[in-house]
Amino acid sequence: MDQYPRQYMYMRAVRAKIFIDANFASAIDLNKIADEACFSKFHFVRLFKEIYGRTPHQYLTDVRIEKAKAYLEDGQTVAFACFKVGFDSISSFTGLFKRRTGQTPKQFQIAREEFRESVATAPLHHIPSCFAEKAGWVRTGTGSDRAAPAKSNLC
Amino acid sequence: MITKMNHASIFVLDQDSAFDFYVNKLGFTVNTDADMGPGKRWLTVNPPNQPDLELTLMPIGTGMMFNDESAATMRELVKNGTFGFGAFECEDVRATYEELKSKGVEFSKPPTEEFWGWNALFKDDSGNWFSLGQKKQD
Numbered sequence: 001m002d003q004y005p006r007q008y009m010y011m012r013a014v015r016a017k018i019f020i021d022a023n024f025a026s027a028i029d030l031n032k033i034a035d036e037a038c039f040s041k042f043h044f045v046r047l048f049k050e051i052y053g054r055t056p057h058q059y060l061t062d063v064r065i066e067k068a069k070a071y072l073e074d075g076q077t078v079a080f081a082c083f084k085v086g087f088d089s090i091s092s093f094t095g096l097f098k099r100r101t102g103q104t105p106k107q108f109q110i111a112r113e114e115f116r117e118s119v120a121t122a123p124l125h126h127i128p129s130c131f132a133e134k135a136g137w138v139r140t141g142t143g144s145d146r147a148a149p150a151k152s153n154l155c
Numbered sequence: 156m157i158t159k160m161n162h163a164s165i166f167v168l169d170q171d172s173a174f175d176f177y178v179n180k181l182g183f184t185v186n187t188d189a190d191m192g193p194g195k196r197w198l199t200v201n202p203p204n205q206p207d208l209e210l211t212l213m214p215i216g217t218g219m220m221f222n223d224e225s226a227a228t229m230r231e232l233v234k235n236g237t238f239g240f241g242a243f244e245c246e247d248v249r250a251t252y253e254e255l256k257s258k259g260v261e262f263s264k265p266p267t268e269e270f271w272g273w274n275a276l277f278k279d280d281s282g283n284w285f286s287l288g289q290k291k292q293d
Contacts, residue, residue: 007249014253051247123189127197128162131211135219137191 012038013047020056024063025086030056065100068093072109073116081105162199164211165240166233168281170198173212176280180258183210202243234282236263242286248273251287 016033033056034044048056064085071081082093082105097105118125124132132138167173177183183200186209191197195218199209215221215229232238245251248266252275256262263284264276273289 010249010253014250014257017250017254018257051250053246119187119189123187123191123197126187126189131197131219135191135195137195 009047010051013044013051016044016048016056017052017059020060020063024060024067025084027086028060033060061096062100065097068097068105069101069108072105073112075109075113078105078109159207161207162209162211163241164213165279165283166215166229166238166281167212167279167283168215168230168233170196170212170214172280174198174200176260177210177212180255180260236278236282236284239284239286242288244288244290246289248275248287248289 016039019033020028030041030045034041039047045055048054048059052059054062064087067085068081068087071084072078076084078094079090082090087093087096094104097103097108101108103111124138127137129138165173174185177200178185183202184206186199186201186206187197188199189197196214198212200212201207201209213219215226215233217223217226221229252262252266255277260277262275262277264274266273266275272291275287276284277287278284
């Protein structure tokens with residue numbers, strides 16, 4: 001590997017990362033990713049970890065979890081999110097999700113629904129009051145004169 | 156005693172375009188996207204791994220902080236690359252540079268080795284520039 005210019009190696013590792021980003025839902029394995037980057041598996045794992053601080057497999061799992069979060073945010077079922085991002089077992093997906101995020105997929109989905117509901121119905125709870133006042137979204141003043149509580153602790 | 160920063164503003168020319176840049180190109184996460192009435196939107200994003208720092212993508216328009224004249228002036232200043240709103244860190248500047256460049260991000264300075272690590276400069280879709288840094292490992 002060391003006979004190639006450093007820049008060339010970077011391009012290949014980046015290409016491998018982009019390949020994972022685009023193909024996370026497929027049953028890709030390390031050899032396939034290493035092939036895509038034209039590396040031996042050993043050199044590929046070493047360089048990838050050096051650059052991204054994670055093995056390609058760890059990175060693939062991270063991407064899948066992030067994509068699963070997006071499906072859950074869109075209101076899809078846990079099973080749909082699990083299979084859509086490339087996991088083949090709901091129980092192992094749920095366990096992995098909880099280890100990575102501290103919440104089960106369902107807990108994550110409920111929390112995000114509640115957050116979005118809160119943003120939609122009471123946006124001023126999520127905006128520092130100084131900005132809200134500048135924008136004219138709340139009246140300045142005190143007590144009942146105030147139109148709505150903003151994130152007043154933030155400024 | 157100040158303990159941390161939780162909001163910072165980046166002034167942008169267009170929130171839809173800024174959303175695409177920060178979320179789809181840089182990979183930031185949308186924190187709050189609130190409809191505040193006709194033509195008004197409160198949009199904040201989090202840099203990866205920093206859920207407690209909201210970057211407000213603040214449109215430059217008459218109303219919140221600007222009058223017509225100051226908004227027009229500010230838009231010109233931003234477009235001309237007057238402002239550098241911050242410095243981001245990454246795991247590897249050279250790899251991040253290659254990836255972002257492939258996504259169409261414009262760099263005014265390629266990865267350069269400094270005494271403290273690696274550094275590059277890129278522009279957002281409005282013209283604001285940012286430093287992209289990587290500290291040397293001990």
